Amino acid sequence: MQITRAYLEDWMRQYYFSSEIDIGSSGVENFSMSELRQLLDLKQEELDEVVFNDSPSCGVQGLREAIARQWGDGNPEKVLATHGSSEVIFLIMNSLLSEDDEVIVLDPCYHALRNLAAAKKCKVVDWHLRFEQKFAPDLDEFKSLITPQTRMVVANFPHNPTGASITAAQQQELIERVADVGAYLVWDSAFNELVYDSQPLPEPSTLYHRAITLGTLSKGYGLAGLRAGWCFAAPELLERFVHWRDYTTLYLSPLVEVVAQRAVEQADKLLDIRLKRARQNLDLLAGWIEEHSEFVEWVRPQGGVTAFVRLKGVPDVEDFCHRLGREHGVMVVPGSCFEHPSHARIGFGGPTSELVEGLARVSHLLKNDAIRQSAYIRQSLHKHVAQNV
Numbered sequence: 001m002q003i004t005r006a007y008l009e010d011w012m013r014q015y016y017f018s019s020e021i022d023i024g025s026s027g028v029e030n031f032s033m034s035e036l037r038q039l040l041d042l043k044q045e046e047l048d049e050v051v052f053n054d055s056p057s058c059g060v061q062g063l064r065e066a067i068a069r070q071w072g073d074g075n076p077e078k079v080l081a082t083h084g085s086s087e088v089i090f091l092i093m094n095s096l097l098s099e100d101d102e103v104i105v106l107d108p109c110y111h112a113l114r115n116l117a118a119a120k121k122c123k124v125v126d127w128h129l130r131f132e133q134k135f136a137p138d139l140d141e142f143k144s145l146i147t148p149q150t151r152m153v154v155a156n157f158p159h160n161p162t163g164a165s166i167t168a169a170q171q172q173e174l175i176e177r178v179a180d181v182g183a184y185l186v187w188d189s190a191f192n193e194l195v196y197d198s199q200p201l202p203e204p205s206t207l208y209h210r211a212i213t214l215g216t217l218s219k220g221y222g223l224a225g226l227r228a229g230w231c232f233a234a235p236e237l238l239e240r241f242v243h244w245r246d247y248t249t250l251y252l253s254p255l256v257e258v259v260a261q262r263a264v265e266q267a268d269k270l271l272d273i274r275l276k277r278a279r280q281n282l283d284l285l286a287g288w289i290e291e292h293s294e295f296v297e298w299v300r301p302q303g304g305v306t307a308f309v310r311l312k313g314v315p316d317v318e319d320f321c322h323r324l325g326r327e328h329g330v331m332v333v334p335g336s337c338f339e340h341p342s343h344a345r346i347g348f349g350g351p352t353s354e355l356v357e358g359l360a361r362v363s364h365l366l367k368n369d370a371i372r373q374s375a376y377i378r379q380s381l382h383k384h385v386a387q388n389v
């Protein structure tokens with residue numbers, strides 16, 4: 001199987017570990033073990049009790065029950081606990097897709113949601129989120145794309161990288177249309193609880209038996225490095241995913257399961273702290289955008305902790321982001337990682353002081369480049385006039 005490079009991951013490898021300031025990531029600030037143990041009252045003895053046995057293929061029962069209670073319909077038989085939602089995406093695409101299947105995918109899009117389908121030689125059909133339309137998902141356009149040949153629809157709301165979302169009524173309409181043609185619906189809800197002016201959306205697998213809902217502790221819960229995610233799906237689908245898991249990761253570590261279960265049981269505690277800060281940071285970012293309207297335009301995100309801004313007058317955004325990383329110690333993700341090269345992804349889920357300093361460094365580079373550019377234009381004009389006198 002040939003698969004396109006995950007450019008976003010290439011970028012992260014280059015700058016995530018080396019940058020002093022991260023205003024590019026898509027999650028909130030991660031918790032330390034000590035913060036987590038304090039917040040969740042997780043005792044050292046509970047960790048000491050872990051025996052490194054094999055674990056059940058779908059995850060230990062307590063964890064599955066906790067996930068089902070917290071985000072599902074209470075039925076643990078519909079839960080598969082995984083190494084982040086990345087693993088679920090891999091299992092789903094490999095077990096449900098074949099060559100020439102039609103798959104509707106958002107554009108722009110988190111790479112795994114598109115590239116795995118493309119690697120399976122599926123026909124990928126783009127459902128565009130357009131900056132000019134405020135990244136609003138156009139349901140009429142969606143209805144024109146879906147046909148009886150559609151095998152799978154892959155949606156992600158709130159959306160990475162744009163922060164766009166959908167209303168519950170639109171979600172319902174979308175599910176009905178997918179059900180009409182009997183396609184699978186892969187609903188990536190990585191950012192479901194990170195919302196600012198609305199309630200989290202309902203979990204679609206409770207509404208449609210071919211819906212598969214993905215979740216993760218990596219984004220809103222500040223536990224990216226725990227590598228804990230899940231999906232909700234009909235048990236017969238989970239069986240097919242496990243068949244693939246038998247050739248990859250087999251099961252989760254019992255240590256991860258103990259910590260993840262406690263985090264899931266008290267997920268709201270973790271979320272509240274980080275969501276409060278993200279809300280403040282979003283206002284701060286909005287103020288910065290307004291002050292820099294000659295350089296930057298945006299669509300205010302409805303959810304998640306990323307904005308997909310458009311840089312005006314920057315001829316090469318990827319080069320600009322490289323210079324930010326190499327020369328100014330700031331990680332911002334260029335839109336080229338999402339095949340939208342005039343944009344950049346700014347993450348606002350981290351510490352406020354980091355956001356403030358990061359944006360100040362971005363301002364500095366934008367202004368310096370603009371001064372240099374206008375000096376160059378002036379010089380060229382002078383030369384032109386001198387030559388024609």
Ligand SMILES: Cc1ncc(COP(=O)(O)O)c(C=O)c1O
Pocket residue numbers: 026083084085086087110156160188190215216217218224228229
């Ligand atoms: C939309 C979306 N889905 C899934 C993932 C995978 O996250 P994880 O494997 O950490 O759960 C990401 C990570 O950025 C994402 O943005």
